Amino acid sequence: MNVSISKKSALALGAIGCLALGFASTSAYASTSVTTTFSVTATVSTSCNITAPTLAFGTYIGGQVTGSTNISVTCNAASTPYNIGLNAGANGTGSYTRNMINGSNKLNYGLYQNAGLTTNWGTTIGTDTEAGTSSATSMTATTVTVYGVIPAGQVVPTGSYSDTITATITY
Numbered sequence: 001m002n003v004s005i006s007k008k009s010a011l012a013l014g015a016i017g018c019l020a021l022g023f024a025s026t027s028a029y030a031s032t033s034v035t036t037t038f039s040v041t042a043t044v045s046t047s048c049n050i051t052a053p054t055l056a057f058g059t060y061i062g063g064q065v066t067g068s069t070n071i072s073v074t075c076n077a078a079s080t081p082y083n084i085g086l087n088a089g090a091n092g093t094g095s096y097t098r099n100m101i102n103g104s105n106k107l108n109y110g111l112y113q114n115a116g117l118t119t120n121w122g123t124t125i126g127t128d129t130e131a132g133t134s135s136a137t138s139m140t141a142t143t144v145t146v147y148g149v150i151p152a153g154q155v156v157p158t159g160s161y162s163d164t165i166t167a168t169i170t171y
Contacts, residue, residue: 048075048082048134050169055148060107060161064152066117071167072141075134082171084130084144085123086111089163100161107154107161112147121146125170134171 055069073082091099091106099106113119113130122128135142 044076046075046077046080046171048073048080048169048171050084050167052146052165052167055111055146057109057148057150060150060154060156062152062154065150067148068115069146069148071144071146073132073134073144073169074139074141075171076138078134078136078138080134080171082132082134082169083125084132085125085128085168085170086121086146087123087166087168089165091163098163098165100163102157102159102161105156105159105161107150107156109148109150109163111165112149115145115147117147117149123168129170 050071050073052071053069055067057065057067059065071084073084075082088094089098091101093099098109098111100109101107110117111121113121113128120128121130125131130144132142132144134140
């Protein structure tokens with residue numbers, strides 16, 4: 001058998017073969033890739049929040065009246081030590097003299113750290129603030145009770161009396 005292929009035919013077959021190989025092996029061409037890594041960082045600072053509802057004494061008719069409210073402390077880091085201070089109020093005269101007012105009339109009261117009403121609550125850390133530690137679980141509120149008293153024997157005109165206390169948490 002004598003097979004004779006002309007140069008033109010061989011060239012055409014070669015070209016078709018190359019094209020076929022080119023189309024068939026397109027995915028065989030490798031591209032160069034380069035990779036790198038990078039760090040991801042963050043700094044988390046301890047933060048605490050303090051909330052306090054109203055301490056409502058109720059009606060005062062001359063005898064001693066007591067009441068209480070609960071301050072809530074929530075910190076993002078578990079077991080964070082803190083101090084809570086309570087100022088003299090908007091109408092106070094000194095760290096221990098607090099007054100609710102109605103116009104120019106004053107109704108004296110006190111805020112204490114204990115139910116026995118013997119440990120005054122002030123703003124000096126290490127002296128008259130409440131020291132504590134946040135919950136062992138982060139973002140879980142810890143409750144601290146504020147005890148209040150309106151002393152007996154005050155003679156004041158009838159009406160509604162109020163004051164505003166600023167509670168500060170130091171951590």
